[in-house]
Amino acid sequence: MTTDFDSKYNIVDEPTPLNTDLSGHYKQSFAYYTLRERLPVTLTSIIDNLAKDKDELANEYGENAREEIKNVVGLLSKLKYQLQTDKNLEPFTENEPDKHVWNDFIEKLPDGKNTFFETCWLYAECYMYRKVSSFFEATTALKSYDYFAKQKVNALQISIDAMETIAKYTRNVEKSADMFVRLLKLNLWGNRCDLSITSGKEVKPTEDAVEIIKSLDSNLIADNTAEICECIHTNESQQCSVDFVCDNAGYELFTDFVLGEYIIDKQLATKVRFNVKSIPWFISDVTPTDFYCTLKYLSEHNSPIISELGKKWTQLVEEGKFELSPLEHFWTSPYEFYRMSEVRPDLYKKLSESRLVIFKGDLNYRKLIGDYNWDKTESFVKCLRGFQPTNICSLRTVKADLICGLRPGVAEELFKIKPDWMTTGDYGVIQFAQGTNCNCN
Structure with missing residues (x-):
């Protein structure tokens, strides 16, 4: 069954053809289910846990952490929106130690194959988890915080x-x-x-x-x-x-x-x-x-x-x-x-x-x-x-x-x-x- 989302983002209601990259482009795939259902839930869970634990984190990492949590939550919400609306994978802009590796990789993705649902599922999923980490790495207080x-x-x-x-x-x-x-x-x-x-x-x-x-x-x-x-x-x-x-x-x-x-x-x-x-x-x-x-x-x-x-x-x-x-x-x-x-x-x-x-x-x-x-x-x-x-x-x-x-x-x-x-x-x-x-x- 084709939904408004599928029509808008060029999703086809078919299984992944043989000898083809797995991606969210094919609705009858675990890639599509992961990108539509599992990954947004993961991002929401991180956001909810930050809100729930903010006092505990402020005690452990200092009062500075409160403001940084707000900033990180904003970035996580934006990432979730980008995922759910099939946006392009954006370059990394902070001081990530592997920034050049990721940016070089993203730059070389073919046109039309550089969005969450159109690129290879492996790339999209790894990108999401790497982006989440980069938000914390860019903070002062929460650099070492493991949100999992x-x-x-x-x-x-x-x-x-x-x-x-x-x-x-x-x-x-x-x-x-x-x-x-x-x-x-x-x-x-x-x-x-x-x-x-x-x-x-x-x-x-x-x-x-x-x-x-x-x-x-x-x-x-x-x-x-x-x-x-x-x-x-x-x-x-x-x-x-x-x-x-x-x-x-x-x-x-x-x-x-x-x-x-x-x-x-x-x-x-x-x-x-x-x-x-x-x-x-x-x-x-x-x-x-x-x-x-x-x-x-x-x-x-x-x-x-x-x-x-x-x-x-x-x-x-x-x-x-x-x-x-x-x-x-x-x-x-x-x-x-x-x-x-x-x-x-x-x-x-x-x-x-x-x-x-x-x-x-x-x-x-x-x-x-x-x-x-x-x-x-x-x-x-x-x-x-x-x-x-x-x-x-x-x-x-x-x-x-x-x-x-x-x-x-x-x-x-x-x-x-x-x-x-x-x-x-x-x-x-x-x-x-x-x-x-x-x-x-």
Whole structure:
């Protein structure tokens, strides 16, 4: 059904054609739903929380913050209006450290493909979150304020029961390919706790996380665990690193630490590096503050086994076996990863020194293969478009309508069973691509 909005902004009531960028131009797409429904709700939530917390923020950051909150709310309201009326993506005008990267990108967008609904969904969504951060960065009092922090802290605290179950299950386990695969799957399904998909509403892991590993095997629709297992167990005695390109804070970060701990303890690598976001991003993504606050929270928890884990992981950080990678603005840029070697060659080189890079979650998957309507049976390697600095593992629960690497007939069968299967997070993929420039051997 065509609405006044659709007529005014050239929206067509069709699904995204094959081999086309995902965008809000196509009404029968998750991109359209996100831009029309989810993102305005996210902006409204930030505005409402600022109004509700203004006294608390003034106490913490000084009275100056009150006036700055008013200014930020005005800018957020303007951004929401621009989003809802399909305006052009505007350049960045403050002192953002990545301003030139973004402005160069925006300037090169083709005419007619530089508005919220006409440009690629990935670009529009990343732009919105980057703009929000820039409003706070331009203030004096609120530069360091994370407007998603309360939601992330709450998500961590309500997950303690699930974390305790995992902690008990993973203590003193033997080294085996089977155990590595179980922890890989545990890490995959931890990705279901994503606040951005619910526009910030509480997501609590309620099932027994250990039982999930077994019960959700039928929901794993692409499974390259055998190749990943072979990769990680090759030349084990070598000095090498494994990288996580992280996604969500809270429960998912906890499962990242669990898998990282196993990799170190079983000498599958000598270092595990965690790549996180430089700014608050997609509501629940990990920032450096989240990384350290999580370790502190776990270390000080009244549950003995949780506290023991937190202290052990903190020690791994102090010993350099767990490492928080330096801030990298590429992770919050609009660029797909196949352009990394051109845009950030130093980062590409750094990743090539790792034995395995584990990309977590839906947004990283979108950046790996681009917001593009590939044939669902197209190979993962082809869709990476040359991005193979080293061995790559993608752990993703499916929350957006793009995918590749499926066996023939799988997608068609899923559409019969559950028409919205691509956006619910109920299904997952574990995909692997061997590196072409890997220096890890």
